[in-house]
Structures are given as structure tokens and as C-alpha cells.
Amino acid sequence: MQFVATEHQHRRLNPLTGTWVLVCPHRTQRPWSGQQEKAQKNELPDFDPTNPLCPGVTRPNGIQTPTYEGTYVFENDFPALVEQVPAPPNSDDPLFQIAPARGNCRVMCFHPKSNLTLPTMTAAEIVVVINEWINQFNELSSKYAWVQIFENKGSAMGCSNPHPHCQIWSCSFLPTEPQLKQERLRAYYATNDRPLLSDYVERELQRRERIVIENPDWLVVVPFWATWPFETMLISRNNNKRINDLTVDQRYNLAVTIKELTTKYDNLFQCSFPYSMGWHGAPTGPEHAHASSAHWTLHAIYYPPLLRSATVRKFMVGFELLAMAQRDLTPEQAAQKLREVDGKCHYLEK
């Protein structure tokens, strides 16, 4: 019997983390009678006087959100990370290791209107978002080792406020995922004298099996090692190391790429597609200011939970938590679906 990736289970290695994912494509045939998500509909008013992220509304702590245009950034009223915090005592017991964590948490509104999302904003409006990401990154990266810009979109991804926004959590330390990438990217560079993701982009452009969107500045692929059903990576083709490296043209092309990718996502199941996304690039802060970042490539990762429809998601539970990640369709099948779905016209405009 000949091996066929779309029929025969196999494992694939994520070279960025060193972990494997189990691919079981034949499994999409099973019937689903479990939990159904609420399909996200865009039926919000553009202004909700009870939503603290809307312009002019007073937040629970008494501070009034200004009547902003464009973006608006404020310190999270319930931050996970704060700056002034005493360090825990040292422990020399390997089973009870504890370490300090300082940081900062901000919320960033994308637009004054509650009923917009990135795919329904214009490219020019998305450029404003990108410029504000860069402003924030410039300020925070001078102080912190890691600045995590991320967006949780949709209630299925734990997002508690439908107003278009993201968060920025800054850390005095390198968290687990970036630390793993730092080590693996460095090792690859030491052996190959090239950034891992530059080589990866080149080979994906040759193989052409997992490409979703391609333009001179950016490549969007469903990575060979994708875990979530429609996971994508948006990778810089210009050897950018961090988000604040981007030229004006690269920013504009990024806005167009984000709009196209998120439009494809929304059109796939005709819903406001939930996901968590975020940016990864070379570490920052005084600690990393003088270290080489040659092994890094700026990229964003999208982790969307939906599997088969607007209401049926993939659960990462049981086997996945206890043993290893597992996916039900191949990355190539997911890429083909995303490639074929319209990325220009949003279903709400049709």
C-alpha cells in the first residue's frame, strides 16, 4: 500500500518547538453530537453605551474612555502582570522552582465602532492599527524582554468583549514559547547560516502545497506542522526581525494581507471567524539589545478553533492534553480550502 497523506495517519515535527503533531485525516468522517458554539453574528450596534471600550463610556474604575478616533490604548484595568511586585525568595529545590515575573498589560482598541472587525475595516484603517502596534512596541521593547501583541477574537476564544481590540502583555522574562523558538532558531542558524523561517518560506514557495496568500512582502501558509485545523503563519519575506522594522510599504502590504486572510476566514464558514493571533519576533529589552537577532524572522500566528462549520470546533482535550496535539485534516487540505475561498469580498457585502 502506498502512503497517501490525506488518507493515512502520520506525525509531523514542528521545528520551531521540537514537538510532534499527529495527523489523522480519515477522522473528519465521524459524526459530531457534542457541544456546538454560538455562531458569531455581526449584529452589534456601532456604539454600545454599556461597553467600556466604546468612545466616551465610563469604565467600572471610573475612568472615562476618550472619544477616540483611530485606535485607543489603555492600561488593562485587571492586569495579569504589573511592574511593581516583590521577587519570590530563591529556591534551590529543583522540584519547587519559582522565579520573578514583572510586566505590563495594555488593551488596544482597533476602531471606535463596535461592529467592525479587521476584515470589515479598510486597509487604510488597518494601517492605523499596525502603526499603533509599532508605537507600542517601540515604547515597551526598550524595557521588556518580550512584548506579546495578541488578539483573542470571538467568545469561543475566551474573548469577553466584542469591540474590535487586542492586548499587549509585556514581560521582564522570555516566556516558554519564545524561549523554545529562540533556542531552536539559534541552533538552526548555527548549522545552516540562514534563518530557519527564510529557508522555510523558500521551500514553501517551491512546493506550493500549503500557500494561502503570497505577495512580495508576505507569505501566508498553513504550516507543515499546523496544530489547529485552519492555523496559519503570516511570515515576513524581507528578513524583518521585529514588527518595528517594517517600512511604510511593508506595513501597507501587511494591512492588505491581514484583510485578505481574515476575509477568507470569515467567508470559510460564513461567520465572524474566531481565533487567537499574535506576533513573534526577536526578543527585546536591555538584556537582548546587543544580542544577535540574525536567526529570527518576524511572523504572526493565527490559531482558529473551528473545524467543520461555524458551530463545530476542534477540542484540544484528553489525548491532546495528555499525549500530543492531534489534527483531523491535513495542512494541505486546509490550505486548499483557504486558498480557494474568496479573500476579496466579505460575505456580509455580497
Next chain:
Amino acid sequence: MQFVATEHQHRRLNPLTGTWVLVCPHRTQRPWSGQQEKAQKNELPDFDPTNPLCPGVTRPNGIQTPTYEGTYVFENDFPALVEQVPAPPNSDDPLFQIAPARGNCRVMCFHPKSNLTLPTMTAAEIVVVINEWINQFNELSSKYAWVQIFENKGSAMGCSNPHPHCQIWSCSFLPTEPQLKQERLRAYYATNDRPLLSDYVERELQRRERIVIENPDWLVVVPFWATWPFETMLISRNNNKRINDLTVDQRYNLAVTIKELTTKYDNLFQCSFPYSMGWHGAPTGPEHAHASSAHWTLHAIYYPPLLRSATVRKFMVGFELLAMAQRDLTPEQAAQKLREVDGKCHYLEK
């Protein structure tokens, strides 16, 4: 300012995987207006003629579930892993590594009645479950490197069938999590000449801060490095390496311990408490039959998603997926709540 773990954010190391978790106890104060789970109520009939796991019902593939008493095990009708599958071609490109995966997936019903769960079954009935786990493990471990017994309970954990059951996925390879543990446990043993988890049990018994249940055979703790809000580990105190090592007395005590722990879980928020749980022990199969398992300790892990009530869960999204695990109350606070809640009388019986 003095460091106080219940007030000041910090990081803790999981020595079994080498990853850190961020602990942000002050964060439980934030209001929650996001997705609410359906509280799981035990309002099922004991027999549902449309449920394929009930005795005597014909499954979609035409096979009739026998009128079983006790437990019933069958091959999963939609298995993620099958035995006969061709191996993928070798690849020498480090960015496109693919590996074979063979295996087997079984479903195991705990009891003929649909409206029971482990906490509402008797200890004697749970012993029947444990004995069947061991039967299955004996058979499958002769062939496979890893036999993952796991239970997904509740729709919040992706469980698509409310009948009390678990799954057993067997793998021809060591999955990511057990592989990581294998390496770390071995390294600790090489340095300390003791299994890591034996030392851990001893120190938890001295510190007495994270104990939930304690008896001569088993210790249940919220581990120092717990990720999920009410995560627990149920650890053998008898240097057992695998589930099929257990003596008749240890099995009975395990049944009592499982009943007590899951009763506490249900009583905590007065609901049928969702979780994913599973067993970890020394690897098996021809490949590991002659290797030393001295560094291993048999243990079960419970990952429950609920955070504050029957309907408010912790979402592992954005920051957690992109940067690192993060929790909102300390393991000591969670352990205290679980210690104090009744583990003898289930709220439905009150």
C-alpha cells in the same frame, strides 16, 4: 515589600516538562462577561435508546452494543489511529520531518446506566472500571509503546456522549508529553538516584500546602506547577510503575480515592464537574520491555477547565497559546478549596 504568593505574580517550573507557568492570583478579581458554559446537570434517563453506548442499542455501523453489565469495551468506530497503515517516505529535510504512526483506539463504558458518573458510582463499581483498565493495559501494552487511558468528561471538554466512558488510544511511538517526562524523569534519577515523583510526594507530605487527599496508597495534590485552575495529580505512594502493577488493595484504595476526588470536584460548584483525566506510567511495548523503569511513578492527571463557577471556565487562549500557560489563583488556594469541600457525600444525595 514582602513577597506573598497569593498576591504577587510569579512563575513556577514544571519539572516534568521543563516549562514554566505564570501565576497571577490578583487576577481573579476581574469581572467576567464572556462565554458561559452550560452547567452540566444529571438529568439524563438511565437508558437512552438512541445512545450507542447504552446496552442493546445498535450503533450507526450496524453493530449492536451487547446488554452488558459492569464495563464494555469496543473498537472506536471512528478511530484516530489504526494498525494497518503504510509508513510515510523518509525525509532528510529538517523542516519537513514526517514519521509513521500506528495504533488503536478503543472506547470503554464504565457502567450500563447513562445517568451515572464516577462520583455517583459505588467504590465497588469503580473497582470494576480499574480492573478493566488493567485488562486493557495488559493486552495493549504488550504491543504498543504507549497506552493512553483518558476520560473526557462534560461537553466543555469536547465530550460528545454523556454516557460514563473513557477512551484508550494506543501508539506505536512515544507521544510528546510522555517523551518529555521520560527524558526529565530519567535525568532526575541519574542525578538523585530516586524517582522524581517519590521525592515530590515526600516533600508535599512535609510541606502540607497542596494536599487534597491522603491515604497510605495514594496522594492527591494540586501540583506546585498546576496549569488549570483545579488541576490535580493522583500519585502512587507505592513505587508503582504502571497501572497493571497495582495490588488488589491498592486498586480498592484507588477506587475510594477517585470517588472522593470526583465527589469533591462535583461539590465544588454543585455541578457534574467537567475534566480531562488520564494515566501516565512507564512506557511499554517490545521497545521498552527491557529498559529500566526505575525513574517512573504511576500517576493520573486531572485537567478541569472551570475557574469560578459551574459556568465560568478558564480559557487557554491568546497569551497562553502564544507565550506561556497562565493561571489566576495559586495552586495552594485551589488545594485549600478542594480540601475543605465535602468528599464523602455528593451534593445530589444531600
